[in-house]
Structures are given as C-alpha cells and as structure tokens.
Amino acid sequence: MDQDVNANNSPPAERKLPRDAVAVGVDFGTLSGRAVVVRVSDGAELACAAHTYRHGVITDRLPGTDIDLEPETALQSPEDYREVLRTAVPEALRASGASPEQVVGIGTDFTACTVLPVTADGTPLCELPGQARRPHAWPKLWRHHAAQPEADEINALAAERGEKWLARYGGRVSSEWQFAKALQVLRDDPEVYRRTDRWIEAADWIVWQLCGRETRNVATAGYKGLHQDGAWPSEDFLAALDPGFSDFVRKIDHPLSQLGERAGGLTAEAAAWTGLPEGLPVAVGNIDAHVTAAAARTTGPGRMLAIMGTSTCHVMNSDVRAEVPGMCGLVLGGITPGAWGYEAGQSGVGDIFGWFADNYVPPAYHDEARAQGTGLHELLSAKAAVAPVGAHGLVALDWHSGNRSVLVDHDLSGVLAGMTLATRPEEVYRALVEATAFGTRTVVEAFSASGVPVRDLTVGGGMVRNPFVLQVYADVLNRPLRVVASEHGCAVGAAVHAAVAAGAHPDIHTASAAMGRVREETVDPDPVRAAAYEELYALYRELHDHFGRGGSRSLHRLRALRNAALAGGGTEKGDR
The missing domain is CATH 3.30.420.40 (ATPase, nucleotide binding domain)
Structure with a gap:
C-alpha cells in the first residue's frame, strides 16, 4: 500500500533533514x-x-x-x-x-x-x-x-x-x-x-x-x-x-x-x-x-547534454518552441518543469566501437594490449590518435543500429567507404569514432538551423573515459566540450x-546547482584538426544524404533481404 500521505505528491514545503542527509x-x-x-x-x-x-x-x-x-x-x-x-x-x-x-x-x-x-x-x-x-x-x-x-x-x-x-x-x-x-x-x-x-x-x-x-x-x-x-x-x-x-x-x-x-x-x-x-x-x-541534466548542470536554456554510452541521447531545455527535423520529441516539462525540453539521439555509439573491437581486431592486437597491460580500446585509440585527419582515406556512416536522428529510420545500416588492402584496424576504429561525431554534428546543426541555439555542449556517460573519443568530438564539432564529473551521471x-521529491531542495535547478558536478577543464578543439575535418564531414554528409534521403534504397533492400533470409531460416514468423 502507498505510504505517502501527501495527496498531491508535491514535495513538502519544509522538512527537517538528518545530519549529513x-x-x-x-x-x-x-x-x-x-x-x-x-x-x-x-x-x-x-x-x-x-x-x-x-x-x-x-x-x-x-x-x-x-x-x-x-x-x-x-x-x-x-x-x-x-x-x-x-x-x-x-x-x-x-x-x-x-x-x-x-x-x-x-x-x-x-x-x-x-x-x-x-x-x-x-x-x-x-x-x-x-x-x-x-x-x-x-x-x-x-x-x-x-x-x-x-x-x-x-x-x-x-x-x-x-x-x-x-x-x-x-x-x-x-x-x-x-x-x-x-x-x-x-x-x-x-x-x-x-x-x-x-x-x-x-x-x-x-x-x-x-x-x-x-x-x-x-x-x-x-x-x-x-x-x-x-x-x-x-x-x-x-x-x-x-x-x-x-x-x-x-x-x-x-x-x-x-x-x-x-x-x-x-x-x-x-x-x-x-x-x-x-x-x-x-x-x-x-x-x-x-535525469542526467540535473547532474550535469545543464538545466538552463541552450545547454545541450549528450549522454554517450552504447547509444547517445542529446537533451536540451529551451525557451524557444520550434519544429526541429528528426528530433525525438519536444515536450513541455520534459526535462524540468516549465521549460521546453528537446531530445535527439543516435542509436549506436559505444555499441559500434565494441562490435568492431570484439569481432574484427586481429589476435596480434589483443596480444599487444595484454603485453602493455592496457585494454583493446585504449590500444586502438592510441594508435589511431597519432595519424593526421583523413590519412586513413575512410569515411563511415554510424547506422549500425539504424538512425534515430535526424533521419529516424531504423532500417538503415552502417557503411564504411574507402577501404584498401593497406587499411589498418586502428584506421577503421578511428573512422567509426569520427562517424559518431559527425552524427552528433548533424544533430547540433539541425537545432541551430531551426532557430534553437545550442549555447554549449556537455558530455557524459561511459565514453567520457576515452580521451581520444572526446578529442575527436571536440575537433569535429569545433567547440569546447564540458564533461560531467561523475561516471554515474544518470544515477546521480x-x-x-x-532530493527534490523529499523537499531537501526547492526545485531541480537549485538541486542541480548544489549537487551537480562538471570538470573544471574543458576538452578544446585543435584548430588545425578542426579545419581538416570540414572536408571529411562534407563527404559524410554526401553519403548521409545519398543513402538516407532517397538517393539510394540499397541499405533498405539489404536489410529486407537479411531479415527475410533469417526469418526463413527457422524463426517462428516470416518476413513481416
């Protein structure tokens, strides 16, 4: 049985809190x-x-x-x-x-x-x-x-x-x-x-x-x-x-x-x-x-938060109500009461990096990582970081789990273009990281083009543990990144x-200012790399629009062929 005696479920106006609550x-x-x-x-x-x-x-x-x-x-x-x-x-x-x-x-x-x-x-x-x-x-x-x-x-x-x-x-x-x-x-x-x-x-x-x-x-x-x-x-x-x-x-x-x-x-x-x-x-x-916006101190208007984990979710409050193509929703009070809350997202980010590392990295790299006492992702990141932008000759589309924003099409799939017999694993890894950064940039640009300004960008989630990934994002977006201090931003x-529901703080903004934490240092873009990424991003957008906006239905046809073959191979239902 419900133990609450507060009929309207609003937090009490005053409450005596225990010491060190x-x-x-x-x-x-x-x-x-x-x-x-x-x-x-x-x-x-x-x-x-x-x-x-x-x-x-x-x-x-x-x-x-x-x-x-x-x-x-x-x-x-x-x-x-x-x-x-x-x-x-x-x-x-x-x-x-x-x-x-x-x-x-x-x-x-x-x-x-x-x-x-x-x-x-x-x-x-x-x-x-x-x-x-x-x-x-x-x-x-x-x-x-x-x-x-x-x-x-x-x-x-x-x-x-x-x-x-x-x-x-x-x-x-x-x-x-x-x-x-x-x-x-x-x-x-x-x-x-x-x-x-x-x-x-x-x-x-x-x-x-x-x-x-x-x-x-x-x-x-x-x-x-x-x-x-x-x-x-x-x-x-x-x-x-x-x-x-x-x-x-x-x-x-x-x-x-x-x-x-x-x-x-x-x-x-x-x-x-x-x-x-x-x-x-x-x-x-x-x-x-x-909920992580409160931990990230991003409850104010125009402060976009990107939670980067297996997928990425972009959320932001604004005092502007507008229609942004491909966003996941616009809800009054959706992040904090009284503000217009926007959401966009990418269906695959960390999942993509993990898929590649788990399935396509040769044994020699695993041996090298063990010998160095480091993880495979850390090894691939270190190898990828030393190359100039574009040296791999690759561009990828980050649609391995479909596209959530801005195309909203989960029948799309990943693309990797430019491979040769000289392509190295760390180069593919870098191209996949860059693709997810390009995906975030398309989201930010969609908001800006719709009259919803993105004042600053804060990142949180599991991916913030990888400095290489953060630097690529800063360079691709050509803006400094604020980083949530906690590795457990959602839980915080x-x-x-x-604390707000218990009456320990009067509202989410006040509680966020008191309990939220962001690193003092930002991840700043390198001007040379940021400039170099412009051409690579243009190629990404060319492929993005070709495969995602009607230039070709080949990815949809491949997905349909795959699903039909799998369904015919023993699942209970055929192609729907």
Whole structure:
C-alpha cells in the first residue's frame, strides 16, 4: 500500500533533514543497473554499486525455451530489474557508511522507450502462468526495432491526416516508441494485446514496484507516448491504423506527474529489498538522459547534454518552441518543469566501437594490449590518435543500429567507404569514432538551423573515459566540450530528483546547482584538426544524404533481404 500521505505528491514545503542527509539514485541501463549514494548538501558521491542483468538483452531465444526470436527483437526480464533493487541498493548503502535513517529519498531512471505489458496490479504478463513462451509478453528494450513496419504505418497515416502532434517529433515517429511497439503486439499476438491491462514504460513500472501505486511521468508520456498539449492521439486515428487498436489509449491513460515530484512512499516489501526505511519518499520516474541534466548542470536554456554510452541521447531545455527535423520529441516539462525540453539521439555509439573491437581486431592486437597491460580500446585509440585527419582515406556512416536522428529510420545500416588492402584496424576504429561525431554534428546543426541555439555542449556517460573519443568530438564539432564529473551521471541525476521529491531542495535547478558536478577543464578543439575535418564531414554528409534521403534504397533492400533470409531460416514468423 502507498505510504505517502501527501495527496498531491508535491514535495513538502519544509522538512527537517538528518545530519549529513543523503539520497539514493538508481540507474537502470541496457546491460546492468547501478545505485549511488549522494550527499544532498554538495553532491558528493559516497558509494556506488552495480548489478549485471542475468538475462542481459534477449535477442535470439526466450529464456528457458526453444523459441527463436524474429530479427531486430530486443527483450529483457523484469526480474533483472528487481534484482538491482535487492543487490545494488543495499550494497551501495553499506559501502557508503551512511545509515538508512540518513537517506531522505530514492529516485530512479530508465532506458526509454523500454516498455512492458502488465496486468491491472502491475504484474508483467511474461510472469503469468503459460505466458513465458510468448515473446510479446516480455518487456521490449529501447533498441527493439522489429516494429519498424508499424512505425512506417503510423508516420504515413499521421502525415496524410495532418496530425498536429507529428511535427513535435521532427515529422517521424520511431519504431522504438510506445505506439509502434504496441501495434506490433496487436498484429503479432492479439491475445497478449487483449490481456494487457496497462502498457507501461519501465521507468514508471519500477516506481510502481517501489511505492505500490501506478504513476506516469510527463517525460516518457511526451517523448515516447505521443502525449502533446494534454492529449494522446485520437481514438479515430488509432482505429484508422487498425480497428483493434482503437482502445489503446485506455491502456496508457493516467494523470501525469511532473519531474521532481513525489510518486509515493516506499512499501514494506520494497523497503525489505533495498534496506531503506518504509515510507521513504520515491521520486517520479524519469528517462536516463533527461535525469542526467540535473547532474550535469545543464538545466538552463541552450545547454545541450549528450549522454554517450552504447547509444547517445542529446537533451536540451529551451525557451524557444520550434519544429526541429528528426528530433525525438519536444515536450513541455520534459526535462524540468516549465521549460521546453528537446531530445535527439543516435542509436549506436559505444555499441559500434565494441562490435568492431570484439569481432574484427586481429589476435596480434589483443596480444599487444595484454603485453602493455592496457585494454583493446585504449590500444586502438592510441594508435589511431597519432595519424593526421583523413590519412586513413575512410569515411563511415554510424547506422549500425539504424538512425534515430535526424533521419529516424531504423532500417538503415552502417557503411564504411574507402577501404584498401593497406587499411589498418586502428584506421577503421578511428573512422567509426569520427562517424559518431559527425552524427552528433548533424544533430547540433539541425537545432541551430531551426532557430534553437545550442549555447554549449556537455558530455557524459561511459565514453567520457576515452580521451581520444572526446578529442575527436571536440575537433569535429569545433567547440569546447564540458564533461560531467561523475561516471554515474544518470544515477546521480536520479538522486538529485530524489532530493527534490523529499523537499531537501526547492526545485531541480537549485538541486542541480548544489549537487551537480562538471570538470573544471574543458576538452578544446585543435584548430588545425578542426579545419581538416570540414572536408571529411562534407563527404559524410554526401553519403548521409545519398543513402538516407532517397538517393539510394540499397541499405533498405539489404536489410529486407537479411531479415527475410533469417526469418526463413527457422524463426517462428516470416518476413513481416
């Protein structure tokens, strides 16, 4: 039962805090979850603990079954999420030296759109008897791209009907989002769709697990659920997509909570999981990149934050409302209450570097890295960094996981042009890093061209540990980069929101100023390299527009051939 007695869920006006008060932030990522304990007064990180998901990303076969999955599927297990609460939170609290009584609140963030079908009481359908063998009963991870045909239908119909909300998403809805994924469930497994009482973002579901009551946050509803100007897409629009889809809004409709509000109090069960006091304030759920703005001190207008990890998400507040082609959404209050929050992104960044290092680097390089006592990425970066810009004669397109912004097309795939028999692994690695930097530049330029100025750029996430990657980005963008001081910016941002929900700070801006941290030194561009990158970027844009804007459909045809061949080779369904 909900322990919160504050009916409107707003933080209390005043609250007597314990000495050395701390907040707990929990970040649910793609492969693992982590918890941090953060001091409320100054943002000092006292401890962090991580838990790797036992099932990871489910892409080939449902756990414990012989059921193969169709291409582009990416699922997860909800029990992995609960295990983060049972393991990482108590471990971080023990390591911090703080007592449970010092904790004033807990906040969470999640990848998005990671979404799951549940019953009216929040039970995931995959945990019901007889449902574990149905792929669509499981949570769909953000990078589940098998709903691209449904996204194409939504885009075509919305454009044909002139739906006003479409412009808020740069003119295209992504296959990663709620409506496309749900329409796929209806088409592929109507029984699962029928049994779904609530279709809910994992960001909101995990809060439900903590405080025992359903809430919906304004960010995921706006960016991933097409909620604009107080309304969802109309029943008439949904019925035009599919008559069976006309009731979908009833599965998601719920009063929306603002970010930084209190969702409820920790239940007895969740308190036992986490080792935290029953009734502890629980912050409203949030998206990983968006919550990090508070940790990065980028809540002011025009301050873009790029969270660079397996993928990259670009978020920014602005006092300007404009239509930016290819963005992932424009939501009032989507990052902080009262401001227009913009989101854009790249579907593959660190994933691309990891794919290349894991599969295409020869054994001699692995041996050399071991002999030097360093990692393979560090070795490739060191070798790549010494060459002049353009010396590899390569240019790549960073679409190995499709394109999120600015083309919003997950049927695109990666391209590497210019290879010869003399091409070295470190040269390919550099070209891939440059491609992701070029992708970020296209995002920044799209905003600027639309009248939404980007004053400065701050970067966070796992990629900030690689100085070579940061330098390439600074040179390609030809602007200094501010760097989030914490390696756990998402979790710290969740802790900042927890402090606001608990009344330790009056609002997110104030809490960000007190608890957020950015490195004093910036990563500055080298003028010579920045100038040299102009021609290489022009080549990138030439290929970008040729393959991505209709000059050639070859990448789409190759993807279709691949999926058809894989589907014909033993999956349960053929080419959709």
